[in-house]
Amino acid sequence: MKKLFFNLILCTLLLTGLVASLITAAAQAASVSSSGSSLTVSLKAPKSTALSLSSTFSNAVFPNTALSNGSYKANYFVQETEFAAKGWIQIGSTNVSVPSLNQNATSEVTYEPTWTGNETFKVELVALTNGNDTVVGSSTTVFDVLKDPSGFPESEINYQRPMTQVGKWLVRGILTLLALVWILMFSVLIFVVNRISKNGKVMLNA
Amino acid sequence: MSESKVNRRNFLKIVGAATAAGTVEMVTYKAYASTNSAPNGWKGTSGVSGSSAASMANTASPPDHQWAMVIDLRSCNGCKSCTAACQKAHYLTEDQTWIDVFTMTDTIGRTYSMPRPCMQCENPPCLHVCPVHATFRTNQGVVLVNQGRCIGCRMCMAACPYQARYFNWNAGVEYPSMPIKPTPEMPVPQRLGTVGKCTFCVGNLNDGLLSECAAGCPMGSIYNGDMKTDVGVNSMGNTIKLSEFLYDNDAVTFKTSQNTHPRVWYIMGHGQNLDNDDQAS
Amino acid sequence: MVVMDNKIESDQRDIVDSNADETWVNDVTESAMRSMRNKPGKAWWIAITLLGLVIVAGVIAWIYQLKHGLASAGYNDRAFWAVYIADVITFIGVSYGGAVTSAILRLTGQSWRAPLTRLAEAMALVTVIIGGTFIFPHLGRPDRFLNIVIYPNFSSPLFWDFMAILTYTVATMIFFYLPLIPDMAVVSKMLGDKKKLWQKFLYSSLSFNWLGTEKQKKALHRGLTIISLLIIPLAVSVHSVLSWAFALTSRPGWMETVFPPYFVIAALYSGTAMVVLVVAGFRKGYKLQRFITDRHFVRLGYLMVALGLVYLYLTFADLVTEGYTGITTGWIKQTVTGSYAPAFWFYVFAGELLPIFVVAFKKTRNATGITVASVFVVISLWVKRLVIVLPAATQPLIAGAWGSYHFTWVSITITLAGVAAIPFLLMIMFRFIPLFSIEEMEEAGELGSVEQVSAHTQVLAKILAKYTGLEVTAPKASKSLTASETEGK
Numbered sequence: 001m002k003k004l005f006f007n008l009i010l011c012t013l014l015l016t017g018l019v020a021s022l023i024t025a026a027a028q029a030a031s032v033s034s035s036g037s038s039l040t041v042s043l044k045a046p047k048s049t050a051l052s053l054s055s056t057f058s059n060a061v062f063p064n065t066a067l068s069n070g071s072y073k074a075n076y077f078v079q080e081t082e083f084a085a086k087g088w089i090q091i092g093s094t095n096v097s098v099p100s101l102n103q104n105a106t107s108e109v110t111y112e113p114t115w116t117g118n119e120t121f122k123v124e125l126v127a128l129t130n131g132n133d134t135v136v137g138s139s140t141t142v143f144d145v146l147k148d149p150s151g152f153p154e155s156e157i158n159y160q161r162p163m164t165q166v167g168k169w170l171v172r173g174i175l176t177l178l179a180l181v182w183i184l185m186f187s188v189l190i191f192v193v194n195r196i197s198k199n200g201k202v203m204l205n206a
Numbered sequence: 207m208s209e210s211k212v213n214r215r216n217f218l219k220i221v222g223a224a225t226a227a228g229t230v231e232m233v234t235y236k237a238y239a240s241t242n243s244a245p246n247g248w249k250g251t252s253g254v255s256g257s258s259a260a261s262m263a264n265t266a267s268p269p270d271h272q273w274a275m276v277i278d279l280r281s282c283n284g285c286k287s288c289t290a291a292c293q294k295a296h297y298l299t300e301d302q303t304w305i306d307v308f309t310m311t312d313t314i315g316r317t318y319s320m321p322r323p324c325m326q327c328e329n330p331p332c333l334h335v336c337p338v339h340a341t342f343r344t345n346q347g348v349v350l351v352n353q354g355r356c357i358g359c360r361m362c363m364a365a366c367p368y369q370a371r372y373f374n375w376n377a378g379v380e381y382p383s384m385p386i387k388p389t390p391e392m393p394v395p396q397r398l399g400t401v402g403k404c405t406f407c408v409g410n411l412n413d414g415l416l417s418e419c420a421a422g423c424p425m426g427s428i429y430n431g432d433m434k435t436d437v438g439v440n441s442m443g444n445t446i447k448l449s450e451f452l453y454d455n456d457a458v459t460f461k462t463s464q465n466t467h468p469r470v471w472y473i474m475g476h477g478q479n480l481d482n483d484d485q486a487s
Numbered sequence: 488m489v490v491m492d493n494k495i496e497s498d499q500r501d502i503v504d505s506n507a508d509e510t511w512v513n514d515v516t517e518s519a520m521r522s523m524r525n526k527p528g529k530a531w532w533i534a535i536t537l538l539g540l541v542i543v544a545g546v547i548a549w550i551y552q553l554k555h556g557l558a559s560a561g562y563n564d565r566a567f568w569a570v571y572i573a574d575v576i577t578f579i580g581v582s583y584g585g586a587v588t589s590a591i592l593r594l595t596g597q598s599w600r601a602p603l604t605r606l607a608e609a610m611a612l613v614t615v616i617i618g619g620t621f622i623f624p625h626l627g628r629p630d631r632f633l634n635i636v637i638y639p640n641f642s643s644p645l646f647w648d649f650m651a652i653l654t655y656t657v658a659t660m661i662f663f664y665l666p667l668i669p670d671m672a673v674v675s676k677m678l679g680d681k682k683k684l685w686q687k688f689l690y691s692s693l694s695f696n697w698l699g700t701e702k703q704k705k706a707l708h709r710g711l712t713i714i715s716l717l718i719i720p721l722a723v724s725v726h727s728v729l730s731w732a733f734a735l736t737s738r739p740g741w742m743e744t745v746f747p748p749y750f751v752i753a754a755l756y757s758g759t760a761m762v763v764l765v766v767a768g769f770r771k772g773y774k775l776q777r778f779i780t781d782r783h784f785v786r787l788g789y790l791m792v793a794l795g796l797v798y799l800y801l802t803f804a805d806l807v808t809e810g811y812t813g814i815t816t817g818w819i820k821q822t823v824t825g826s827y828a829p830a831f832w833f834y835v836f837a838g839e840l841l842p843i844f845v846v847a848f849k850k851t852r853n854a855t856g857i858t859v860a861s862v863f864v865v866i867s868l869w870v871k872r873l874v875i876v877l878p879a880a881t882q883p884l885i886a887g888a889w890g891s892y893h894f895t896w897v898s899i900t901i902t903l904a905g906v907a908a909i910p911f912l913l914m915i916m917f918r919f920i921p922l923f924s925i926e927e928m929e930e931a932g933e934l935g936s937v938e939q940v941s942a943h944t945q946v947l948a949k950i951l952a953k954y955t956g957l958e959v960t961a962p963k964a965s966k967s968l969t970a971s972e973t974e975g976k
Contacts, residue, residue: 080437080439080445081414082414082435082437083416083430083437084414084415084439085437085439085445086443087443087444088445089436089437089445089447090447114434114435114436114437115270115434115435152272152434156272156328156467157272157345157347158345159329159467161329171641171642178650178654181658181717181721182657184713184717185654185657185658185714188661188710188713188714188717189661189665191706191710192706192707192709192710193668193695195702195703195706196668196695196696196697196707197695197696199696199698199702199706200695200697200698200700201696203698203700204696204698301563301564302564308885308886308887309886310885310886320885320886322885331736334640334643335642335643335644335645335735335736336643337634337639337646338631338634338635338638338639338640339638339640340634355631355638356627356628356631357627357628357629357632357634357635358557358626358627358628358629358631359625359626359627360568360627361644361645361732361736363564364567364568364736364741364880365737367737367738367884368884368885369565369883369884371564372564373567373627374556374627375556375557375564376555376556376558376559377555377556398556398627399556399557399627399628400627401627464737
């Protein structure tokens, strides 16, 4: 009985907003397609540093009696295609509290896109009950992310050992010393040979 | 990078399969290149000329990926399928266990299996001691060997705390003739008198595929990971959020005290102490 | 020591006093040139042929190794460094010992050194070249050796190894060449005008009008002092950097602060022993007992044993520091009681205790005893180098069994070829240059002024003709020489 009831709810689920915003010029992110029954997804002008996904659940979604004591949870996912996988990775989760039977509920998570291109997001509304948590509705949306604000610490990409700078000067110092040694060796050789040769000549010619 | 469907790895598979069937079908590089747009990753990075490796490391596109690996020791059963898959793909001898499976003893005397690929250290000792810069680190965080420059001094083997480097002591196993020269990413065939090691199958990863060892693991113990996109995937198709997975499962790196900053994480579960520097008895 | 010095000097003075100055010079020069006689004896030819065959065998083995890979020399992934790097350290170490012994004795004005320096310096030069050459069989791709210069990595100890060895080799050459100038002049004068082209170059051109004037001597001595001073830190640097090829890794057994002095002392120790061997060989071969006496051997023996004791102390310091806490005991167990124990204890008994006893007892404290002890020192220090290299290399760093290294005919032949190359090159070298520095010997014999020496040289020319068989014409008497001669008379 309960299941049937939730199916009914699913039909009336209204996801009024799945809003994404990106930093500064990254507002070009555009919704490419969205799927899900009777959902509308829209993009908002950016204000925050990360992508912001927000959804609004209309009061029609929520049951009037059976779950008045229960609560709802919105789970957000992004689809990963890397390594030939088709897995959903959860990127956030919020509790959706239903203020009253006649009001809409909202939920929002922030997410930093990790690459550019089409990224598929999914939001699931889960009813938390005493027994099984049940997905009462879901919606997927594809955004074309134009900018990837997620960086990676330069220090980890180009790891430098401690004292690298000191090491550079040490190398220069030793190389200089080495050059001096070579100069000394050959100047000694040239000095000795030159002296001997010159003096010998003088003596022979004397 | 993902446009080219026929990459070197696939190509080797094709050739390898042909060899196995007994009909060696040669595809020339020219024919191959004419039907495929120039694939990234290996073109111009042939291991022959000296400067190519360094230039590759510099000119590679800004790092879209930071490759990593997670090895879940809870599910590893020590079957060594990873070793076999790796050796097959890279035409290695039996001794060249680029990913080796060690039998370790835990704190109460039981044994467990631990696969050990190259740790792809962020502070790689092997790189620092190489006298000719034959070992280099790409901006995707992978440590590679340019076998076209290596002089075979084996200083890197002395420096590696993980015994992850393997030398080509002899001519090695037979391999099908290759129309493409070996590259640091795909050093096949191995060159006599040079050193080799796990490449993380970085060509596979850049093509959106799993590494040979991860794909060959029947238990799904090995996850290829990308620290940039924070994703990890194993052979079972399980997709994990890398950072959370590592955090939730108390992942550790091997021999942390060596200050090598490995990019390979282990998930424990046997009461092991992986940070032990000296297991020698 | 001081007493002994005086004794030796008085011995030499006795010789000088009892005979005429001329005779002393004659004898020195004659002895020094014994190796240069026109027709070498039968023994020389047999020796050179046998040694040459061993070297040829080594080259063949190396070609085989190039073709079949280092596996043919017994290498494997757990024994990645083994015999060749031990050879490199041994040969270069021996060279270091020769050069530093000579330099220190020169700097401290030990006049008893005179008959030894030429042999020691020649040995230093020959062994550093052989040691440097042994890098090639060690490398997997010797054809790419120059990559070290083309793509240098300044953070690699091996780059600095290369620089240090190169610099040291050049210094050794200069150190060998400078004292040779007066001798070249003597030979040049003896040969007179009828010189072949190579003789002209070797003896006339390279002796640069040496007449033995006060000014020339001063210049030569000043240069030699500077090079002597320079060669000591250079040699120290060579062995320190060689040790850092080990110590800058994180391997238990290698990553130790004691390593640089450990290697330096080992080098001095084995080098002194090698000087004894070379001196003993040439003394016997060319019958130089008159100039190289038991006392020389005893002196070198004392020096050797003193260095040996320091080395024993460092070995103990190394083992006790690594072993006490139990953090890195694996390789120590393997070294002292495990599969490397025979080699280790061979070093302790044959390389340390034996020479101490030989020098301690009066009965064995003579040329023969010390030569025998030196043989054991050189061999056991090579073994000790293997014991340094192998346990740390073959230890399991993660888990599992110990690796092992097995000698093959390739590695043995190549190593023996290196050993044979020392006497081979020395014997050939001394066909062209005198065995002693005649000038230094004259000084040690306290002969007088330049004029005398020059006069002697003239007299000598005739006498030498008998011994050397070289075509000899009396040197042209220049004005000054004639003048001084008449003055002298």
